Amino acid sequence: MHIIVCISNVPDTTTKVKFSSENTSFDDSGVQWIINPWDELALTRAMELKEDTSNAVSNVTVVTVGPAGAEPTLRKALAIGADDAIRVDSETGDAHFVAAQLASVIKNGEFDVILCGIESSDYNGSAVGGMVSEMLDIPSVSAISGLRIDNGEVLITRDIDGGREEVSVPAPFVGVVQKGIAKEPRIAAMRGIMMARKKPLQVVPVVEAEKLTTYQEYVMPEPKAPCKMIEADNVKELVNLLQNEAKVL
Amino acid sequence: MSVLVYTENWDGKFKKLSYELVSYASAVAGMIGGSVTALSIGNVQQDELSKLGAYGATSVLNVDGAPEGLDNQVYTSIIAAAMEKTGAKVLVMAQNNTGKAIAPRLSVRLKAGLAAGVTALPESANPLVVLKKVFSGKAFAKVKILSDSAVLTLAQNSFEIAETGGSASVESFDPGVDVAGAKTTIKDVQKQEGKLLLSDAEVVISGGRGMKSSDNWGPIEELAEVLEAATACSRPVSDEGWRPHEEHTGQTGKIIAPNLYFAFGISGAIQHLAGVSSSKCIVAVNTDKDAPIFEAADYGIVGDALKVLPELITEIKAARAQ
Structure with a gap:
């Protein structure tokens, strides 16, 4: 079984967000880049599955769409344990454009399980995984919080409103994963970092694809009013404010 | 330029978010001109279905015999069929588990730009520009839709429910989708009964x-x-x-x-x-x-x-x- 994990290269989640060019582009000066947190959980789970040899996972590939500056993030994924990496050499576009690049890579390989994080922490599109599956006309399962292999069959736990389900779909399929898929993201060990330098990282050219949306402008949220503090021995006043000022009780 | 809104129900009753979605769709239709059709899949009674009229839907398409559990491809096909039937240019869904699973597929299927997690009415109707949160709420972005059609998923609790007092006609709709061909096998379901979502x-x-x-x-x-x-x-x-x-x-x-x-x-x-x-x-x-x-x-x-x-x-x- 061959697993491919789609990786988005995103600003560290503690980044102070700034924009430039009259609020039309994200100002990435001084930004630390990381593997999108959900993608990192997907990769962690893929490595866990591969390490249990009874699962017969032969290979874990990681892929990203981005310029050369995204390569340290791919190397980090290799250091965590992926066997090889692919970078589609492109500035990123909208979700449709990125999904088309990934679909093209996946079509040219032989992958049984395609994993994507449920959203990226920068543009929060929740779109790429589902789009890839539709472009490839293969099944997809979203909101996955558990993934295991039993006798060659992939069993998926997904969250539904008010509960969870165990489901299966025939491979190849796209699995869109969220929290719960792995307990903690794996941190690369020194040995992994050394080995990652020698692992194959293939750069493939961009394919033509349509953009269906564009970000026209960014807006910072209005600063909020300061918090109204109430003494700990005056809980009655809090109830009064919630009832009569905020009118939420 | 009509609008299709995909509603969700729970034990045969519409979820609160469905009323938000219909209210939102109705306001969008007011901007771009056209009417709102609501799509409901599953076991919902006639009187519950017609309630959607009060929030601005003029017609309701009801698909009976919903597949067991969510199969992303089957649901995509059903909603795409409803888009085709109504000729709607804008699809409104919720930004929740279901919306996140299906809206991206529909975006590809319909060649309709997806704005996921929109928080307000469009800034402009032509071109369609909508506001959504980015960087996990640290900023907003104005998303411009470049395609003829659009899929908008509405962030929860971001739009006030508005009763218009209208009424809706309810029509049974056969999307012509092979439900038995669903590729998702549901092996086990665990539901928290009686607990508020x-x-x-x-x-x-x-x-x-x-x-x-x-x-x-x-x-x-x-x-x-x-x-x-x-x-x-x-x-x-x-x-x-x-x-x-x-x-x-x-x-x-x-x-x-x-x-x-x-x-x-x-x-x-x-x-x-x-x-x-x-x-x-x-x-x-x-x-x-x-x-x-x-x-x-x-x-x-x-x-x-x-x-x-x-x-x-x-x-x-x-x-x-x-």
């Missing part, structure tokens, strides 16, 4: 590490009962196994936007705030006066959550009794 709740009571132990959740659950609220928790709490991970709210957990959010013993890490900052009113109780939660909160008490909780329950009961 966290994503649907108007009031949410949440606890963090400051609650000190899973044994101390009694008052949180009691307050939740008094206020008909859902319970939630911060990431360390679900990581410790004090509470189930379904309750984890935050960037990598559930993102919620209730009317009222209580944070007891939650310091308010940026990742937690990303999941709750859209709440209309945030009340924080924490022993540390410098905790970042107070920067996000509207009302705060510096104090021990375990001491404040019982008093709060008493005071709320007293205020309600008046």
